[in-house]
Amino acid sequence: MELFALEHKKLWRRTGTRLCVALCFVYMVIFCGVLNYQWFGFGSEADATSAFGNYFDGWSQIRASQARAARYGGVLTDETFQRMVADLQRDDAAGLESELGRSERTLFNGWLGQLYPEMEEQDRGLYSILMAYYVDTSQLTGFYARRQAVLEEFLHSQGQGVGPEWELLLGMNERVEEPFRYQWTSGWQLLLGDALPDMGTVMALFLAIVLSSTFAGEWHSGAAALLLTTERGWHSLALVKVLSGLAFTAELFTLLTVGGVAAQLIWLGTAGWDMPIQLIKLLAVAPMNMLQAEIYEYGYALLGALGYAGVVMLLSALVKSNVLALLLSLAAVYGPAIAAQYLPMGAQKALDLLPLVGSSADIFRTNTFRIFGHYIWSPYLLLAVPVLLGLACTPFAVLRWSRRMRT
Amino acid sequence: MELTLDRLTKHYGRKIAVDCVSARLGPGVYGLLGANGAGKTTLMRMLCAILEPTSGQVFWDGEDTAAMGAAYRTVLGYLPQDFGYYPGYTASEFLAYIAALKGIPRSIAAGRVRQLLRTVGLQGAADRKLRTFSGGMKQRVGIAQALLNDPQILILDEPTAGLDPKERVHLRNLLADYAGDRIVILSTHIVSDVEAIADRVFVMKDGKFILRGTVPELVRQAEGKVWELSVPADRVRAWQEDFTVVNLRHEGDRAVLRLVADSRPDGHAVPCTPTMEDLYLYHFGAEEA
Numbered sequence: 001m002e003l004f005a006l007e008h009k010k011l012w013r014r015t016g017t018r019l020c021v022a023l024c025f026v027y028m029v030i031f032c033g034v035l036n037y038q039w040f041g042f043g044s045e046a047d048a049t050s051a052f053g054n055y056f057d058g059w060s061q062i063r064a065s066q067a068r069a070a071r072y073g074g075v076l077t078d079e080t081f082q083r084m085v086a087d088l089q090r091d092d093a094a095g096l097e098s099e100l101g102r103s104e105r106t107l108f109n110g111w112l113g114q115l116y117p118e119m120e121e122q123d124r125g126l127y128s129i130l131m132a133y134y135v136d137t138s139q140l141t142g143f144y145a146r147r148q149a150v151l152e153e154f155l156h157s158q159g160q161g162v163g164p165e166w167e168l169l170l171g172m173n174e175r176v177e178e179p180f181r182y183q184w185t186s187g188w189q190l191l192l193g194d195a196l197p198d199m200g201t202v203m204a205l206f207l208a209i210v211l212s213s214t215f216a217g218e219w220h221s222g223a224a225a226l227l228l229t230t231e232r233g234w235h236s237l238a239l240v241k242v243l244s245g246l247a248f249t250a251e252l253f254t255l256l257t258v259g260g261v262a263a264q265l266i267w268l269g270t271a272g273w274d275m276p277i278q279l280i281k282l283l284a285v286a287p288m289n290m291l292q293a294e295i296y297e298y299g300y301a302l303l304g305a306l307g308y309a310g311v312v313m314l315l316s317a318l319v320k321s322n323v324l325a326l327l328l329s330l331a332a333v334y335g336p337a338i339a340a341q342y343l344p345m346g347a348q349k350a351l352d353l354l355p356l357v358g359s360s361a362d363i364f365r366t367n368t369f370r371i372f373g374h375y376i377w378s379p380y381l382l383l384a385v386p387v388l389l390g391l392a393c394t395p396f397a398v399l400r401w402s403r404r405m406r407t
Numbered sequence: 408m409e410l411t412l413d414r415l416t417k418h419y420g421r422k423i424a425v426d427c428v429s430a431r432l433g434p435g436v437y438g439l440l441g442a443n444g445a446g447k448t449t450l451m452r453m454l455c456a457i458l459e460p461t462s463g464q465v466f467w468d469g470e471d472t473a474a475m476g477a478a479y480r481t482v483l484g485y486l487p488q489d490f491g492y493y494p495g496y497t498a499s500e501f502l503a504y505i506a507a508l509k510g511i512p513r514s515i516a517a518g519r520v521r522q523l524l525r526t527v528g529l530q531g532a533a534d535r536k537l538r539t540f541s542g543g544m545k546q547r548v549g550i551a552q553a554l555l556n557d558p559q560i561l562i563l564d565e566p567t568a569g570l571d572p573k574e575r576v577h578l579r580n581l582l583a584d585y586a587g588d589r590i591v592i593l594s595t596h597i598v599s600d601v602e603a604i605a606d607r608v609f610v611m612k613d614g615k616f617i618l619r620g621t622v623p624e625l626v627r628q629a630e631g632k633v634w635e636l637s638v639p640a641d642r643v644r645a646w647q648e649d650f651t652v653v654n655l656r657h658e659g660d661r662a663v664l665r666l667v668a669d670s671r672p673d674g675h676a677v678p679c680t681p682t683m684e685d686l687y688l689y690h691f692g693a694e695e696a
Binding site: 002003007009013014218222223224225226227228229231236 | 455456477480483484485486487489493495500503508509549552
């Protein structure tokens with residue numbers, strides 16, 4: 001325990017570690033959280049060409065949007081949807097910005113485009129997709145029946161329209177509660193659709209920088225020979241190095257999560273936690289609410305990061321150069337992501353199982369894996385496989401490092 | 408207490424770094440002398456069981472050290488040639504870290520660290536980051552870490568490198584005092600260090616012990632091979648090309664040379680009392696040394 005504490009302290013004492021943690025915190029919590037909520041995400045529009053021209057008034061804008069959304073009774077029915085779109089059209093005609101906000105308007109346009117495509121007026125040119133401004137609201141009926149039909153059509157088009165996969169996905173969809181609870185959605189969309197899916201990718205960069213020197217750095221520091229002659233030698237040291245790396249990963253995650261959740265509570269509050277995720281992605285089949293999705297996405301980031309830490313430490317043990325270990329670590333996460341674009345779907349899905357290569361946004365998708373004839377919804381495997389892969393790497397890291405030390 | 412080297416050999420591909428070296432070492436200070444590349448560091452790493460020999464064994468009190476594992480490391484203290492340190496640690500934190508690696512309980516380690524920092528004259532710098540230390544100070548921290556577990560076998564690879572003359576004298580005294588009933592092995596190419604404290608000296612060349620013995624025994628081997636003579640200053644270069652010149656001193660338009668040669672190099676040359684340095688240069692030559 002004492003050795004672990006000292007090794008852990010050694011890791012944190014490095015200037016590079018502190019700098020990485022600070023940069024990661026600034027990007028994820030301050031830039032993607034605080035500034036996003038207060039300024040370029042939800043600040044009122046002052047310059048139509050750039051979100052960075054917004055006013056610094058996101059907190060009050062969010063409050064206004066939430067209050068406006070609350071007027072629709074908390075449930076999404078044909079009637080409330082008609083009222084929402086009609087109010088939006090009325091505000092637009094009066095030259096007012098809807099209090100629901102730009103992003104909610106974008107969301108409505110998405111729903112209209114998917115569920116009521118026949119109402120799109122092509123002769124409006126580029127503006128034809130902004131259906132919320134011109135559709136006849138009285139014809140916005142059969143919201144849930146249309147959604148079901150579009151979902152089934154989508155599954156057929158994906159080759160998922162038959163057999164057990166079809167049953168699995170539709171079975172999940174049947175558990176989605178209708179009518180949907182509705183509060184202001186844009187805050188959750190920003191959080192669950194944009195910010196949290198990026199968390200793993202950003203953490204990967206900084207974890208690679210910090211942890212790639214876990215073992216390789218001992219060659220760089222010239223301490224390897226010294227460490228080998230101590231009583232505990234490489235056995236205990238390698239173990240505490242791995243534990244320190246995993247602890248650091250968990251601490252970085254905790255820091256980002258605490259900061260992110262605090263910013264979320266201050267700016268967005270808790271309103272709408274029980275809304276279904278289908279409000280963000282209409283064709284999602286998972287019977288999850290926003291809070292469950294948030295927990296999943298944080299869980300994905302933590303487990304993926306722990307898995308990635310294991311991979312990075314193995315790579316660090318395989319080579320003697322800090323730079324090479326860093327490059328290999330970065331390639332382990334960004335390489336498959338780049339290569340996936342050129343691979344068939346099955347290979348892409350397989351690569352997604354590597355730590356932090358996939359995305360937590362799979363909860364909004366209908367991807368499945370077929371294993372021994374059984375279909376498994378992809379988020380389950382995306383949660384479990386990366387961390388198992390990473391942890392499986394750690395014994396090899398220990399063995400490889402010790403063997404290398406003796407040659 | 409005996410450390411036995413039994414036909415220790417290490418090959419790196421075709422290169423033979425250590426070539427069938429054998430010795431029996433009891434308590435005392437042993438100096439390992441040799442030019443760069445002679446095989447000293449490779450031999451020391453094998454003695455520390457951090458490098459597997461190609462063939463041969465090391466025994467500690469009759470037991471194969473390769474099989475002893477951690478039990479052997481408990482009796483071992485080692486200062487590597489390129490001693491690694493962690494710049495973010497203070498001296499006392501670094502020593503506490505190594506103490507933990509050596510399995511020393513924290514309650515004992517804290518006092519031991521303080522005591523050793525005093526011993527190596529760094530008590531005033533205990534809480535300074537290692538990145539701020541001079542080369543000599545880092546070397547002293549390295550010596551302190553080697554002594555942390557009060558080892559029965561202390562192996563120091565170039566311990567005086569980077570130390571100023573005063574620090575070197577302090578270290579020599581420290582090691583002489585420490586040796587007592589322990590085995591201290593130090594490698595160096597600074598002959599005066601070995602001459603000052605080593606009970607026995609091993610001279611290594613091309614991976615072999617070419618000489619071994621006490622300092623007087625070895626020095627005796629150079630008797631009749633060290634000469635001094637005065638030559639015109641403009642002839643110095645010619646003499647340096649033909650002989651190993653140990654020392655050169657100008658006196659007006661002449662130069663006094665001290666050189667090693669198997670026989671009297673000149674009718675005017677007078678024999679001198681040899682030193683370890685003379686012997687060393689006799690075997691390695693001025694350029695190689």
